[in-house]
Amino acid sequence: MSPAATEKPRSILSSMPGTVTIEVRDVYKSFEANQGTWVPFRERLRQTRRKGPRLSVLEDISFDVHQGEVFGVVGPNGAGKSTLLKLIAGIYPINKGRIRVAGRVAPLIELGVGFRPELPARENILINGVMMGLSPAEAKRRTDEIIEFAELEDFTGLRLKNYSSGMRGRLGFSVMTHVNADVLLIDEILAVGDKGFRDKCGDVIANMREQGRTVVLVSHEMGSINRHCDRAILLFERKIQRMGEPEEVANSYLAVNQRRRWTAEARADAADVAEVTTLRFANGEAAAESRIAGRTPIDAEAEIEIRRPMRTPEVRFTILDSGGRPLYVAPPRPLEPGLDRVQGRFRVAARIENRLASGRYALMCRVAEPEPEDESDGDERGGLRSPGRWLSFAVDGPDETGSVVSVDSEIEVEPTGVEVDEPELEVR
Amino acid sequence: MTTVAEVQPLELREITGPTALGDSRRRFWELLWLSAVTDFRMRYVDAVLGYFWALMRPLITFGIIFLFLRRILSFGGAIPNFAPMLMLNIMMFQAFPEITNRGLRALSSKEGLVRKMQFPRMVIPLSSSLTAAMTLGLNLVVGFLLLLAFQLTPTWSWLLLPVCAIVLVILATGLSLFLSVAFVRLPDMVQVWSVISRVLFYATPILYTIDNIPPGVQKVVMLNPLSPIFVVLRKAITDPSAPNVVQAAHGWGHLMIPIVFAVFICVFSVRYFVREAPAVAEAL
Numbered sequence: 001m002s003p004a005a006t007e008k009p010r011s012i013l014s015s016m017p018g019t020v021t022i023e024v025r026d027v028y029k030s031f032e033a034n035q036g037t038w039v040p041f042r043e044r045l046r047q048t049r050r051k052g053p054r055l056s057v058l059e060d061i062s063f064d065v066h067q068g069e070v071f072g073v074v075g076p077n078g079a080g081k082s083t084l085l086k087l088i089a090g091i092y093p094i095n096k097g098r099i100r101v102a103g104r105v106a107p108l109i110e111l112g113v114g115f116r117p118e119l120p121a122r123e124n125i126l127i128n129g130v131m132m133g134l135s136p137a138e139a140k141r142r143t144d145e146i147i148e149f150a151e152l153e154d155f156t157g158l159r160l161k162n163y164s165s166g167m168r169g170r171l172g173f174s175v176m177t178h179v180n181a182d183v184l185l186i187d188e189i190l191a192v193g194d195k196g197f198r199d200k201c202g203d204v205i206a207n208m209r210e211q212g213r214t215v216v217l218v219s220h221e222m223g224s225i226n227r228h229c230d231r232a233i234l235l236f237e238r239k240i241q242r243m244g245e246p247e248e249v250a251n252s253y254l255a256v257n258q259r260r261r262w263t264a265e266a267r268a269d270a271a272d273v274a275e276v277t278t279l280r281f282a283n284g285e286a287a288a289e290s291r292i293a294g295r296t297p298i299d300a301e302a303e304i305e306i307r308r309p310m311r312t313p314e315v316r317f318t319i320l321d322s323g324g325r326p327l328y329v330a331p332p333r334p335l336e337p338g339l340d341r342v343q344g345r346f347r348v349a350a351r352i353e354n355r356l357a358s359g360r361y362a363l364m365c366r367v368a369e370p371e372p373e374d375e376s377d378g379d380e381r382g383g384l385r386s387p388g389r390w391l392s393f394a395v396d397g398p399d400e401t402g403s404v405v406s407v408d409s410e411i412e413v414e415p416t417g418v419e420v421d422e423p424e425l426e427v428r
Numbered sequence: 429m430t431t432v433a434e435v436q437p438l439e440l441r442e443i444t445g446p447t448a449l450g451d452s453r454r455r456f457w458e459l460l461w462l463s464a465v466t467d468f469r470m471r472y473v474d475a476v477l478g479y480f481w482a483l484m485r486p487l488i489t490f491g492i493i494f495l496f497l498r499r500i501l502s503f504g505g506a507i508p509n510f511a512p513m514l515m516l517n518i519m520m521f522q523a524f525p526e527i528t529n530r531g532l533r534a535l536s537s538k539e540g541l542v543r544k545m546q547f548p549r550m551v552i553p554l555s556s557s558l559t560a561a562m563t564l565g566l567n568l569v570v571g572f573l574l575l576l577a578f579q580l581t582p583t584w585s586w587l588l589l590p591v592c593a594i595v596l597v598i599l600a601t602g603l604s605l606f607l608s609v610a611f612v613r614l615p616d617m618v619q620v621w622s623v624i625s626r627v628l629f630y631a632t633p634i635l636y637t638i639d640n641i642p643p644g645v646q647k648v649v650m651l652n653p654l655s656p657i658f659v660v661l662r663k664a665i666t667d668p669s670a671p672n673v674v675q676a677a678h679g680w681g682h683l684m685i686p687i688v689f690a691v692f693i694c695v696f697s698v699r700y701f702v703r704e705a706p707a708v709a710e711a712l
Contacts, residue, residue, distance in 0.1 A: 023440055029708055086709075090546040093445030093706040096533035105546070113544040118470050127466060130458050131547050182438060 020102070021183060021214040022088060027097035029083055047215050057083050059238045060110035061097070065231075068212040070205055072225035072232030072246055079235040081218045085109060085185045088216065103182025104133055110187070111172030117161035121152060124160055125175055132179040142178050149200075150174035170197060177204050184208055187218045203226065206410040222250045222322040222360060250322060250360055254392045257324035258362065274306040274313065274367045274386040281391065282349065294397020294406055295354055302348040302365045302389070309341040310384055311369050315348050318364045319356070320390070327361070327404060328352070332370065356395045357403035364390040448705040450548030453596050460551050464558035471559070482563050483570055486519040493518065493635060507637055509666035512578040516665060517572050517634040517658055520593065523564040524600045524654065530556040531604020532611045532621060539712045549705040553608040557601040564593055580666065588664040592657050599653060604693030605701040631656050637667075638676045641650050650677045653690035 024254055034056055058080045065071040073081050086092045088099055089107035114131060115124045125146050129139030143162050150170040152163075160168060177184070186205075208215050219225055225246050226231050232249040234242040234256065242252040282299035283292065292298055298319075306313060308388075314332035321327050330352060336342045368385030397406055448487035449457050494514055497503040504510035534553040535542060542549070568589065576582070611617040632654045638646055649655050656673050663670045677683035 004491070020440065021438070035674060086544075087445075090443045091544065091709055094443075099443040100440040101443050102440045105443075107544070107546060109544040110540070114538075114541045116466070116470070119466070123466060127462060130455070130462050131545060133455055135454075136458055237557055332596065 008401050014368060015047065017051060019067040020064045021067045021069075022063075022071075022216065023098075023100040024064070024088070025062050025098045027058060027061040027084075027087065028056070028095045029058040029080070029087060029092065030056040030095055034224075049311060055240055058087075058170075058235075060112075061240055063240065065214055065216060065232060067102075067214055068209055069231065070209055070215045070217060070229045072249070073216060073218045073235060074222065074232060074249060075221060075235035076220060076257065080238055081220070081235055082109065082187055082310055083217065084235065085218055087186055087213065090363035101183055104180070105183045105185060106132055106176045106179050106181030107185045108173065108176050109185070111176075113170040113172070115160050115168065115172065118159055120159055121150075121156050121171060124171070128172075128175045129179060132176070132181070134179055146171075146174045146178045149208060166197070173197075173201065173204075181213070183214045183216070185216045185218075188220070214394050216421075220323075222246075222253055226250060226342055226360075226373065254322055254324070254362055258320075258364075258390055266330075273308045273384050274304065274310060276307050276365050276367060276386055276389040278303045279363070279365050279391050281393065290391065290393040292354060292393055292395050294356070294358060294395055298350075298354050298363065299391075300350045300352070300363055300365070300391070301325040302350070304335070304346040304348060304367050304386075306335075306343050306346075306367065309343045310367070311342075312336075312340060313342050313367050313369055315346075316366055316368060317350050317352065318388075319352070320364060321404070322360045323361075324362075327356075332368070335367070337427045340412045354395065355405045355407060356397075357406045358395050358397040359404075360392065360394050362390045362392045364388045444551055445706045446546060446709060448548060448550040448702040450551075456548045457552065460555050460558065463551060463555040467555065467559040468562050472563070479563075479566065480585070483567055486522045486567065487515070489516045489522075490518045497635065503636075505642070507667070508669065509578065509580065512580060512634070513637075513662055513666040514574050515574060515578075516571055516661065519567050520564070520596060520658070520661065521629065521632065521634050521654075523560055523593070523596060523689050524568070526563070527557045527560040527597065527600035528604050528607060528621065528625060530560060531601070532607040532617060534604070535608045535612055535708060536712060543712055548703060549708065550605070553604050553701075554601065557597065557604050561593075561597045561601075564597065566625065568593060575665065583668075585664040585668070588660060592661045592664075596657050598655070598694065599690050602697040604697075606693075606697035609701055609704045609708055610683060612708055622674065624669065628652060628654060631655070633662070637662060637670065639671055643678075647678060650682060651685055651689070653686040653693065656683065656686055 013388070036377060051086075061084065073084060075081050083092065085107065086109065087094055088101060089105055089109070091107065091109075114128055116127070118128075122143055125143050126139050129142065129146075130136055134142070147156060150167075150173070152167060152171060155163065155167065160171075163171070184205075186201075205215050205217070209230075217225065217228055229246045231244065232246045233240050234252045236256045241256065242249050261270045279300065279302045281290065281292070282301050283296065300317070302315070304315065312334055313336075314334045316332045317330040318326050319328040333348075335346050350365075352363075366386050366388040472482060495516075498505070498510065504514070507513065534556045535549075538552050541547075542552070562679045572586075572589070597611055598602045607617060607621060631649055631652045633641075633649060638649065638655070638659050641649065650659075656677070659671075660675045663672055674680055674683055677686075
């Protein structure tokens with residue numbers, strides 16, 4: 001991430017501790033867990049009095065969000081992010097604890113909820129607007145603005161069922177951002193829509209912040225949290241694992257993702273057989289800050305201890321993105337070529353060319369026996385292997401929005417007949 | 429960028445989860461009216477032949493039943509104005525299954541809305557029954573014209589027609605509040621309710637009159653909260669010589685049973701809905 005990008009415009013208000021707009025205190029939420037089993041007739045009709053087994057979703061959640069703040073909620077699937085949002089929106093009742101919100105809340109949990117496909121855009125805007133608390137007159141007054149913002153001026157005659165899902169999404173987003181809510185709750189919707197739409201969402205969030213309104217942004221993608229948020233929390237296993245700067249939370253999220261990934265893979269892991277005891281960056285400053293300049297090779301050092309003999313062990317380096325997906329798997333390097341059974345300590349130095357675009361990544365190192373067959377389908381079963389040790393780092397480079405890799409490119413434009421009567425057209 | 433001074437600090441308000449009625453009465457009514465009118469327009473105005481069917485259904489039912497009872501079974505010859513009575517009764521009763529069946533599915537058919545939006549929950553079943561009530565109103569206007577075509581002369585007592593309609597709608601709406609939540613919890617409710625509403629159809633003086641069934645059965649029929657409505661209707665419109673509702677029920681004491689029952693159903697249903705509404709999003 002470039003230094004310019006990290007300096008996002010912080011709200012002047014977020015530093016004012018007095019103006020809390022969302023206050024969440026000791027909140028617990030659980031759902032019924034006995035789906036599918038027989039429940040007595042009387043019990044069934046009296047949901048609220050039922051005392052059955054329950055599945056806990058959120059435990060001991062407390063935080064404050066301040067006016068003018070963009071607050072991120074991250075976590076893996078099923079961590080309770082959306083449930084938390086629905087609790088703040090008042091869609092689900094709380095089991096224990098208290099949530100207080102200042103002003104009107106607009107939940108964007110799914111775009112276009114409540115739209116009636118049989119009706120054209122205007123009618124739908126009216127219904128949705130009123131549902132969000134506008135008076136019918138007010139909703140009608142804003143209709144043109146909403147249609148314009150959604151860029152649907154040419155499609156107002158169409159029924160919504162003939163809209164593409166992207167168009168419907170744009171309309172839903174547009175309505176929600178025009179209902180004058182003081183608190184906007186956004187759930188994952190930045191992931192849908194094309195780039196233009198995402199940019200627009202970004203603008204809306206920035207505008208809300210400027211106007212001193214509050215935004216809660218839920219995502220499992222660290223990129224949008226980093227880009228938009230002033231602060232964030234990490235939800236994992238029902239609890240807040242981390243709260244703070246998006247950067248810190250990003251780190252913790254990465255850790256959580258790795259842990260999850262590895263617990264799933266742990267069946268073959270054998271820490272008692274072999275272990276990567278240390279892993280660090282060898283580049284001077286990178287070692288301290290876990291920051292690597294763009295295009296600068298990644299120098300890493302690892303120490304390996306093999307406690308019980310392994311069959312032709314090899315060391316493997318992998319670079320993962322912030323979601324834990326492998327981006328680059330280095331060719332495995334045998335520790336002792338030619339030796340069949342290996343035991344002992346090793347020091348490994350690795351230099352990996354850095355073609356990563358600016359962003360947050362992790363370097364993982366592990367020792368493993370080669371796969372029995374040379375079917376490298378990514379599913380490493382069979383041989384013994386150590387648990388992976390990983391190191392997260394950020395690459396600072398020129399901002400190459402939307403890129404994963406940083407490569408050179410040359411694009412040349414040669415005018416071959418330019419029409420001059422369009423003043424906007426600029427050709428270099 | 430706005431300055432700090434322009435931003436007014438808002439008061440923190442406790443979020444308690446969804447409720448049946450919401451916290452703004454204005455929003456409740458606006459939303460209810462808008463959504464009922466929109467549904468009504470969608471169903472009858474924008475659809476080809478939309479309202480035509482809403483009207484033809486009771487009329488066709490009437491035609492068939494009339495043909496069957498009067499011409500084939502030779503029933504009803506002794507009942508004054510049997511044809512207009514039957515027509516009116518069927519038209520009126522039609523609203524009852526219409527409201528309750530739509531109400532039954534109201535919450536579950538708007539699942540997305542209930543699970544993803546915060547708004548007063550009671551709007552959903554109420555708006556579906558308001559739409560049905562509008563249909564009934566429109567049908568009764570046509571019914572009124574047909575009564576004139578049957579060469580009946582309007583009297584002041586015809587004003588009881590809208591009163592009866594309103595009472596019927598209120599009772600059906602009350603039931604649909606209960607049914608909408610019960611269906612979410614208990615999918616078998618569809619079958620149960622279709623049986624019950626069929627029984628109610630025959631246990632209401634619609635095809636017959638209260639005075640041409642045995643006195644013992646009369647008492648049973650008059651336990652049904654729907655029955656007094658149709659007894660009043662008949663006396664007010666098609667047959668002033670028919671027994672009044674107190675006579676039909678064999679005295680005030682017995683008449684109180686369906687009335688108390690009806691009030692109980694409505695009160696219980698509203699309370700049930702208000703209590704269960706917050707949790708309904710989770711059960712969907």
